[in-house]
Amino acid sequence: MVRNVMQQANILFTPLAASLNTQGIKGRITCHSIYSKAINLCVGENKLLTIQRTGQGISPFGIVLTEDEFLYLADELSPGQVGEINHQGIIFGALNIALPKRYLDLQVQTNGEVRRECFFRSVAQSGGETGLYGDLAQALQTPLNSELIEIQRRIIYWLEGETVSWEDLIGKGPGLTPSMDDTLIGILLMIYSDCRLAQRLQQSDFFTAEEFRHLDKLTTIVSVNYLQCAAQGVFSTPLLHLSRAICGYSVSDEIKTKRRVEQILSLGHHSGADTLLGVGLVCLALNEYINKPYIK
Structure with a gap:
């Protein structure tokens, strides 16, 4: 009291x-x-x-x-x-x-590999409406729409060592934290969560120095702070719980993942689904990137 x-x-x-x-x-x-x-x-x-x-x-x-x-x-x-x-x-x-x-300490831990199938099953069972692309599960079905294909390509380019700009996406969409900002946070969550990407994170930052410096001119003050933290691997506790569930190895993690997905879907009007959209896009991009013949 x-x-x-x-x-x-x-x-x-x-x-x-x-x-x-x-x-x-x-x-x-x-x-x-x-x-x-x-x-x-x-x-x-x-x-x-x-x-x-x-x-x-x-x-x-x-x-x-x-x-x-x-x-x-x-x-x-x-x-x-x-x-x-x-x-x-x-x-x-x-x-x-x-x-x-x-x-x-809300720094995410990179303890495993993203379990793609487990995540997509949980999304299919839980529903959720994104701010820009409608039903979450449908938005993540392949083939993706042209805008999401472009985001997936940029994730792959970044994984391959290229410098990628996200400036046109920052601040896009409805909400106190615009939809695409939440999607970028979901992308960063999985990039920091998957142990296979630790070396890539050491090589270069996700955002360019210019766009990171001018985040306050591109989006809302709330989103600026969330994006700045996410770029350093710092996330809210619900997202950390999802990270641990989706990068786990035991059978029980499937139940945990569904529970965590549902918890995140309850956040905000579209924010939860928009964040999970970013998680799903990384799952798809990682699958394509890792299966390329020249990737060891």
């Missing part, structure tokens, strides 16, 4: 946990937006922190509160309200969010 301290002068909120990426951030902070499951706070021009309601996992820049504390804070804060984050916590006047005692 929210606790009143210092004779009702301050209202203290105690986070349950936070992403390691939120540690050490200081400076002026502004309430950017308030939603039913997330409160977005902006530090400086583009750095985002998200206060989250428990039960939704943790985003790469998330801080989790109990449901009661989250709802109280959402009622008391207003978009545009200015505060400060320092060694004492996040302070908006009398509202004080203490520094978390528990931080989670």
